[in-house]
Amino acid sequence: MAAIIEVKDLVKVFDGKIRAVDGITFDVQEGEIFGFLGPNGAGKSTTINMLVTLHRPTSGLAKVMGMDVVKEATKVRRVIGLVPQDLTVDDDLSGRENMILQADLYNVPKKDAVERINELLKLVKLEDAADRMVKTYSGGMRKRLELAEGLIHRPKILFLDEPTLGLDIQTRTIMWEHIRKLKQEHNMTVFMTTHYLEEADSLCDRIGIIDNGRIMALDTPATLKRSLGGDVIQMSIDDARDFTPQIQGVPGIVEVKKEGSEYRVKVIKGDTAMPAVLKAIIEAGGTVSSVSLQRPNMDQVFLEYTGRSLRDAEQAENSNRGERMARAMAAQRRR
Numbered sequence: 001m002a003a004i005i006e007v008k009d010l011v012k013v014f015d016g017k018i019r020a021v022d023g024i025t026f027d028v029q030e031g032e033i034f035g036f037l038g039p040n041g042a043g044k045s046t047t048i049n050m051l052v053t054l055h056r057p058t059s060g061l062a063k064v065m066g067m068d069v070v071k072e073a074t075k076v077r078r079v080i081g082l083v084p085q086d087l088t089v090d091d092d093l094s095g096r097e098n099m100i101l102q103a104d105l106y107n108v109p110k111k112d113a114v115e116r117i118n119e120l121l122k123l124v125k126l127e128d129a130a131d132r133m134v135k136t137y138s139g140g141m142r143k144r145l146e147l148a149e150g151l152i153h154r155p156k157i158l159f160l161d162e163p164t165l166g167l168d169i170q171t172r173t174i175m176w177e178h179i180r181k182l183k184q185e186h187n188m189t190v191f192m193t194t195h196y197l198e199e200a201d202s203l204c205d206r207i208g209i210i211d212n213g214r215i216m217a218l219d220t221p222a223t224l225k226r227s228l229g230g231d232v233i234q235m236s237i238d239d240a241r242d243f244t245p246q247i248q249g250v251p252g253i254v255e256v257k258k259e260g261s262e263y264r265v266k267v268i269k270g271d272t273a274m275p276a277v278l279k280a281i282i283e284a285g286g287t288v289s290s291v292s293l294q295r296p297n298m299d300q301v302f303l304e305y306t307g308r309s310l311r312d313a314e315q316a317e318n319s320n321r322g323e324r325m326a327r328a329m330a331a332q333r334r335r
């Protein structure tokens with residue numbers, strides 16, 4: 001069966017120089033929760049915007065349910081729903097009134113709209129708050145209302161751009177439950193973006209790690225973690241001598257990296273290797289001042305495939321952003 005989303009060599013260049021999306025190729029299967037994980041400025045929103053026909057690709061091809069996003073944009077719009085990154089609900093209307101507007105916008109027949117709105121408000125657990133003004137809602141309630149809005153025309157594919165941005169972890173997990181339900185009960189395909197590692201790990205069937213407009217790795221969370229090749233023992237040994245040979249003598253060691261007194265030891269199974277490694281060092285007369293065992297997690301996956309941690313990547317992009325803003329403001333003043 002053909003994939004429900006097909007993307008080939010997709011490129012988006014802004015202003016003739018910013019390569020926001022730099023040649024990406026991937027498929028999404030029907031019924032899948034597919035996620036793009038990447039830092040600020042990675043090209044996640046730009047990709048979504050091309051798939052939902054808001055931005056025209058510079059080059060390459062994208063198809064949604066077999067339809068070209070450029071040549072058959074109108075048809076594509078009918079089968080997709082979008083929950084954008086920025087809040088779009090109207091504060092001075094109630095949740096229900098916002099839904100009615102959205103239903104109008106999507107030409108949902110009046111006779112169906114009332115029932116469908118009730119259904120969706122129930123799905124996202126907003127029935128009780130439906131007639132209150134949105135300005136009285138919490139951040140999590142707003143996001144849930146937006147999710148309901150994205151579903152008003154019963155799309156086959158839902159695009160969620162950072163569905164839990166800025167929400168606390170409890171509210172985030174509630175949102176995850178809603179998204180899982182859409183997949184399980186309605187066989188909906190979900191394409192989402194996130195820069196939360198745990199979100200990508202626990203919610204997505206497959207993840208594309210995206211950085212600087214490129215896909216650096218793409219697979220199930222479990223396979224990505226397995227690809228790191230095991231656990232990592234992190235140790236400090238206060239001794240001028242190098243204990244690498246002793247550590248390498250222990251069965252199941254994959255790799256030893258030493259930086260000053262810090263050792264990073266990649267092992268197949270951390271829980272059995274760790275006591276053996278400690279024993280080998282102590283027998284050689286070394287003193288281990290600290291030790292920890294790290295199981296593969298998405299943060300390490302990100303580091304492995306992009307060469308930097310997600311947090312560092314975000315900081316770098318945010319400081320670029322600050323610089324760009326400062327330059328723009330200076331230019332404004334000169335005018």
Ligand SMILES: Nc1ncnc2c1ncn2[C@@H]1O[C@H](COP(=O)(O)OP(=O)(O)OP(=O)(O)O)[C@@H](O)[C@H]1O
Pocket residue numbers: 014015018019020038039040041042043044045046047085195
């Ligand atoms: N309309 C635009 N004009 C010019 N540059 C743009 C435009 N939209 C995005 N960009 C640039 O393209 C790059 C990718 O941006 P994009 O919004 O796709 O990133 P993102 O991964 O969604 O980031 P975030 O996590 O901050 O939402 C950035 O460098 C951004 O500044």
Ligand SMILES: [Mg+2]
Pocket residue numbers: 044045046085161162
């Ligand atoms: Mg974005």
